[in-house]
Amino acid sequence: KQEVTQIPAALSVPEGENLVLNCSFTDSAIYNLQWFRQDPGKGLTSLLLIQSSQREQTSGRLNASLDKSSGRSTLYIAASQPGDSATYLCAVFSSGSARQLTFGSGTQLTVLP
């Protein structure tokens, strides 16, 4: 059964810092990996999707990498801003008969002004 772990659980940084969020998964048989943002009491906003054949995806100040063989992904946020404060969730779409998303527990990010 796929398990997804995110480290750290919470992170607080001053505005302007570059930061890295980590995600690891136990079963490398995946179709894709997604990073989501969730604001308090809200639904999910998809940030980046990396297919299993890709190594990274970029969108603005965000860069996500994927190392499928080692079961790891990172989300890099450049020049962080207070508006980036949210919970970031990593989710893996497993292949095989399951074909479902498995979510990590998230990293709660606070960017201090």
Next chain:
Amino acid sequence: GAVVSQHPSRVICKSGTSVKIECRSLDFQATTMFWYRQFPKQSLMLMATSNEGSKATYEQGVEKDKFLINHASLTLSTLTVTSAHPEDSSFYICSARSEGTWETQYFGPGTRLLVL
């Protein structure tokens, strides 16, 4: 991108009552819909998967008689929490995918349920 809506966005009910949550795909046909539950400061846990016109498949530990799921059309799935209790208070999120893009799920905005 595809849009998924949920209604209501927030509901407060008394213990013992039943609550129905709707999930709609607004601009595509959702052959499969998923229901997740999220407790405070925890991640999303899949409750069940439903395919249009057939019975839902529930994850281990989820009571199918308590959480009734109906997926009668390609644009609507409903989750009914029967005889709700305070421990059912949670954030319920649905997602949907179409047959043609089975790797992509579109998420609804969630429904906050508070059982008093």
